[in-house]
Structure formats: C-alpha cells, structure tokens
Amino acid sequence: LVNLTINNKNIAVPKGTTILEAAKALNIKIPTLCHLDLHNIKMVNKVASCRVCVVEVEGKKNLLPACATLVSEGMIVRTDTLRAIKARRNIIELLLSNHPQDCLLCEKNTDCELQSLAAELGIREIKYKGASSNHGIDKSSYSIVKNLDKCILCRRCETMCSEVQTVSVLSGVDRGFETIISPSFYNPMHETSCTFCGQCVAVCPTAALTEVNNISKVWDALNDDKKIVIVQTAPAVRVALGEEFGMQPGELVTGKIVSALRSLGFNKVFDTDFAADLTIMEEASELVYRIKNGGKLPILTSCCPAWVKFFEHQFPELLDIPSSCKSPHEMFGAIAKTYLADKMKVNPKNIVIVSIMPCVAKKYEAARPELTHEDMKDVDIVITTREFAKMIREAGIDFNSLKDDVFDNPLGESTGASVIFGTTGGVLEAALRTAYEWITHETLESVEFNELRGMDGIKEATIKINDMNINVAVASGLGNARKILEDIKSGKSNYHAIEIMACPGGCIGGGGQPYHHGNLEIVSKRAEGLYKEDRSKNLRKSHENPYIQKLYKEFLGEPYGKKAHELLHTHYFK
Numbered sequence: 001l002v003n004l005t006i007n008n009k010n011i012a013v014p015k016g017t018t019i020l021e022a023a024k025a026l027n028i029k030i031p032t033l034c035h036l037d038l039h040n041i042k043m044v045n046k047v048a049s050c051r052v053c054v055v056e057v058e059g060k061k062n063l064l065p066a067c068a069t070l071v072s073e074g075m076i077v078r079t080d081t082l083r084a085i086k087a088r089r090n091i092i093e094l095l096l097s098n099h100p101q102d103c104l105l106c107e108k109n110t111d112c113e114l115q116s117l118a119a120e121l122g123i124r125e126i127k128y129k130g131a132s133s134n135h136g137i138d139k140s141s142y143s144i145v146k147n148l149d150k151c152i153l154c155r156r157c158e159t160m161c162s163e164v165q166t167v168s169v170l171s172g173v174d175r176g177f178e179t180i181i182s183p184s185f186y187n188p189m190h191e192t193s194c195t196f197c198g199q200c201v202a203v204c205p206t207a208a209l210t211e212v213n214n215i216s217k218v219w220d221a222l223n224d225d226k227k228i229v230i231v232q233t234a235p236a237v238r239v240a241l242g243e244e245f246g247m248q249p250g251e252l253v254t255g256k257i258v259s260a261l262r263s264l265g266f267n268k269v270f271d272t273d274f275a276a277d278l279t280i281m282e283e284a285s286e287l288v289y290r291i292k293n294g295g296k297l298p299i300l301t302s303c304c305p306a307w308v309k310f311f312e313h314q315f316p317e318l319l320d321i322p323s324s325c326k327s328p329h330e331m332f333g334a335i336a337k338t339y340l341a342d343k344m345k346v347n348p349k350n351i352v353i354v355s356i357m358p359c360v361a362k363k364y365e366a367a368r369p370e371l372t373h374e375d376m377k378d379v380d381i382v383i384t385t386r387e388f389a390k391m392i393r394e395a396g397i398d399f400n401s402l403k404d405d406v407f408d409n410p411l412g413e414s415t416g417a418s419v420i421f422g423t424t425g426g427v428l429e430a431a432l433r434t435a436y437e438w439i440t441h442e443t444l445e446s447v448e449f450n451e452l453r454g455m456d457g458i459k460e461a462t463i464k465i466n467d468m469n470i471n472v473a474v475a476s477g478l479g480n481a482r483k484i485l486e487d488i489k490s491g492k493s494n495y496h497a498i499e500i501m502a503c504p505g506g507c508i509g510g511g512g513q514p515y516h517h518g519n520l521e522i523v524s525k526r527a528e529g530l531y532k533e534d535r536s537k538n539l540r541k542s543h544e545n546p547y548i549q550k551l552y553k554e555f556l557g558e559p560y561g562k563k564a565h566e567l568l569h570t571h572y573f574k
C-alpha cells in the first residue's frame with residue numbers, strides 16, 4: 001500500500017491508484033469533465049484533456065491532473081487551494097469562451113456537465129472571448145444529432161466508440177484549434193458504419209451528441225382526432241424511468257408508467273413484453289428447428305438493432321446465422337396493425353404505433369424499409385426513456401404521486417421471461433426456458449439460469465437438455481460481440497446459441513436511458529429490478545402466456561409458420 005495525505009486526511013491505497021481515486025475513497029470530490037471510469041468494463045477515458053481536476057502536490061511546481069497522476073509514498077495533496085480552484089475556473093471559462101451560450105434552449109439544459117460545473121464553480125462572467133466555431137449540425141440520421149459547436153474534445157465518445165464498441169466511427173481529425181471529433185472524411189453519420197448504439201450519446205458531457213428528439217411528433221399524433229395512438233413500453237424502461245423523478249435505479253415503476261401514458265392521452269397502452277414473449281415463441285422455434293434439422297448454428301439473437309447493423313457492416317459473410325426474428329417492438333407493431341386492428345375494427349392506416357425504448361438505435365430501426373407490412377411501417381415513432389420523462393414533465397404530471405394502473409389487453413399481458421429481455425443474458429434465459437420444455441416435454445422446475453446473469457461482458461454456459469449439451473454464450477458491448485464473431489468466423493466456436501446486445505449490460509444500459517455518467521453500478525441495480533419483476537410473475541415462461549396462445553390459435557397458426565414468417569421475420573443486408 002502507498003500512504004499519502006489529501007487535504008490533511010491520511011489514506012493508504014494500492015500502488016497504481018490515481019490521486020482522483022484516492023480522493024474519492026476519502027469522499028473528497030475533485031471535479032472532472034473528460035474523465036470517465038467504466039471500471040466494470042475496465043475502461044477509462046485516459047486522455048486527461050480537460051485538466052479540470054488539477055490539484056497541488058507538495059514539492060511540485062505545477063498543478064497536476066488528479067485523474068492522470070499516480071499516488072506515491074508520503075505524497076501531500078491539496079485539492080482545495082485557491083490556486084487549484086482558480087485554475088479550474090480558468091479552464092471552464094476558456095471552454096465557455098467558444099461554447100454557444102444557448103443553455104436555456106439546449107437539448108441538455110439541466111443535464112449538461114459543463115453547465116453544472118460552471119454553476120458549481122460559481123462562474124458569472126467569462127474573461128475570455130474565443131473565436132466561435134461553426135461546424136453545422138449533423139441531423140442526417142434517424143437516431144443521433146451531432147453538434148460539434150458544443151463539443152469540448154473530452155474524447156469520451158471516441159473511447160466508447162473505438163475502444164468499447166470497436167466501431168471507430170468517431171475520432172479526432174485535424175490538429176490544434178481545428179481539431180474536431182468526426183467520422184472519417186467528415187461524412188454525415190447516416191453514411192457511416194455507425195450502429196446508432198448511442199453509447200457516445202450516453203457519455204457525452206454536453207449536447208454535442210444527443211438523440212433525435214421525436215417528442216413533437218408524438219404530441220401531434222395525440223392531438224390528431226383521426227389517429228388511434230397506441231403505445232408500447234420496453235422492458236428496460238420500467239427500472240430506469242424513476243431515476244428521472246428522484247427514485248433509486250432499479251425501482252419498478254411499471255404501474256406508474258401505465259398511468260402516465262393514460263394521462264397523456266394514448267388510446268391503448270400496451271407492453272413490449274407481450275411481444276418479447278412472442279419473440280421467444282419464434283426464436284425458440286427457430287433454435288429447435290435448426291438443432292433438429294441440422295441447420296446453421298450458432299443462432300444469434302436479433303432483437304438489438306445496433307447489433308444488427310454492426311454485423312451487417314462488419315461481418316457480412318455471417319448474415320445467415322442470426323435469427324430471422326424481428327425485434328419484439330417491431331413484432332408488436334406488425335401484430336397491432338393486423339390482428340389488433342381487426343379486433344378493434346379500425347383501419348390500420350389510422351393507427352400510430354409509438355414505442356418507448358431505452359435505445360436510440362430503435363429510432364433508426366423503425367425507419368428500416370423492410371420493417372413494414374402492406375406499405376405500413378410496423379412502428380411509426382420511437383422515443384427514448386429520457387424523452388418520455390420530458391413529456392411527463394411537459395404535461396405537468398406529478399409522476400411520483402401517480403397510482404399504479406394495468407396495461408390494456410390483449411397485447412398487454414406478459415410473463416417473467418419477457419421482462420428479463422431488458423438485461424444482458426435475459427433473452428437467452430427466456431429462450432432456454434421455452435426450448436427446454438419443448439425439447440424434453442418436461443416441466444422446467446428451476447427457471448433461473450444464474451450462469452447467464454451478471455454484468456460480465458461475455459458469459460458462457462453449457463445447458464444439458466435431454467442427452468444434448470447446448471453451449472451458449474452471452475455478450476454485451478460490441479467489442480465483446482466482435483470477439484465472439486471472430487471465433488465463429490475462424491471456426492473456433494462450438495456454441496449453439498448466442499445472445500448479443502450492443503450496450504454494456506444490455507438494454508438497461510441503453511443510450512436512451514437516464515444518464516448514468518459511466519456508473520455501471522446503476523445498470524446492475526436496474527437488472528436487479530427486472531429480476532424482481534420476473535420473480536413476481538405467476539407465469540415465467542413465454543409459451544405459457546395465455547394471450548400469446550390465443551394469438552396463435554386465432555390468427556398466426558403455427559409458431560415459425562407461414563403467417564408468422566410473413567409478419568414477424570425479416571432479413572439482413574450486406
């Protein structure tokens with residue numbers, strides 16, 4: 001251990017600890033801006049570019065950045081000297097000197113780390129006048145808005161995109177004052193191999209990267225008398241939305257979500273979980289079909305649109321192994337505009353499907369031209385958990401005091417298997433609960449596959465079903481997905497089924513969730529919330545959902561049959 005003092009407090013920490021980490025252990029807050037420590041996935045944004053965390057170290061002439069300076073024996077550190085505070089203020093003033101001053105109108109107003117830090121440091125005027133940049137705003141994609149005038153070159157997005165996701169769309173180009181973060185050749189985002197995973201958006205401290213805001217489209221639909229506006233909410237939303245209203249991560253607010261959606265005026269309030277059960281019916285059928293008929297293995301899950309775009313771009317030679325299932329919310333849209341429209345006796349052309357998702361890639365997914373039926377998009381509008389919270393605030397709804405309400409039916413009933421879709425490992429666990437019973441014709445008593453749970457980026461297990469050993473793997477984060485795909489490509493893989501989600505931790509860590517500022521403990525707590533909802537359900541296997549059984553009986557016929565293929569399956573493009 002290394003002994004040192006910080007602000008006169010003694011501490012002993014392991015060798016290799018930074019001053020910033022040691023201070024944190026003493027509950028001494030050193031402000032940071034570029035720093036991002038994703039310790040659960042062993043990734044740190046190391047550039048020390050902003051220098052906001054400078055501190056005084058006895059015997060050193062210059063101030064040192066706490067995030068990039070390792071502790072040493074006998075070190076005496078002060079974080080709170082006037083010199084250090086003045087230096088931080090100077091840095092923030094310099095950053096503000098060429099930053100647009102439109103905080104009141106900014107997408108990140110009250111959510112911006114630069115704004116908060118300026119407030120914390122009591123900045124009331126800016127001594128410097130910088131040349132203002134004018135890069136224009138990239139609104140080319142359905143998912144992400146890039147406004148480089150608000151970029152402070154912290155490089156967090158670059159770390160996420162290149163090191164965690166291994167997509168490498170965003171990186172520093174040009175030098176000195178001209179430096180910007182951009183795709184190569186300054187291409188618009190829509191024309192790059194960006195997967196729209198939104199992990200860059202999740203970590204951007206300012207509004208340089210934000211989601212495309214679709215709130216006004218939803219208000220317009222809700223105020224159009226000719227439209228029947230049907231909403232569905234994703235599994236991961238219910239364990240994170242509460243954070244926007246001061247609740248703990250993982251706190252289940254399913255019932256309050258339904259109430260809020262009714263107050264907002266949606267005609268029908270349904271659950272994407274119902275469609276997750278439907279996805280399991282199709283995906284487990286596909287898995288059993290491939291195992292029994294010597295089909296291509298491993299089967300890869302296909303519900304994550306960023307993952308789909310990743311394999312289309314990066315592994316075009318493997319397009320025949322992912323499941324052909326559409327993602328649950330797209331399946332929901334297809335069923336709502338056929339089966340439900342029929343039941344409601346309404347023209348599906350007048351139905352508007354709104355999906356509330358933890359994800360920014362779902363916006364892009366909904367616009368994919370093949371995810372349509374009879375010239376109607378399966379899903380019309382996607383908003384994120386954050387946008388939903390904004391709508392609740394705009395409408396003046398006091399979220400915390402809402403009473404619990406229940407989803408409409410027939411597309412609102414779900415099992416525990418579908419709820420866990422929202423966390424890494426959940427889709428595979430849900431599929432195994434059903435596949436096991438279908439293959440063995442026996443009841444699966446113990447439904448929890450603990451080896452598939454937890455926040456590790458790659459998890460593996462062998463599940464015995466009859467006399468077969470089924471090898472499965474789960475990956476979250478595209479860098480981990482890449483490792484698994486490389487093994488498949490080189491013939492080293494012996495898996496039967498693999499679940500992949502683009503965001504670390506799965507959908508609960510999605511790019512559209514309340515900002516967790518790199519704290520993946522928050523993501524773990526959200527997972528616990530989903531497992532809790534699973535345990536609370538009477539039915540925990542997708543094929544036991546009575547409304548799913550009815551849907552097949554009345555409308556779809558056989559799982560993985562002709563009608564199911566027409567409505568619930570898709571294909572991929574090089």
Ligand code: HC1
Nearest residue numbers: 234235236276303328329359507
């Ligand atoms: Fe997900 Fe899914 S679980 S993709 O992670 O399969 O976004 O929550 O809605 O569609 O159900 C996201 C979450 C979500 C779909 C489902």
Ligand code: SF4
Nearest residue numbers: 161194195197198200
């Ligand atoms: Fe990279 Fe994902 Fe951001 Fe696209 S959305 S730039 S892939 S981190």
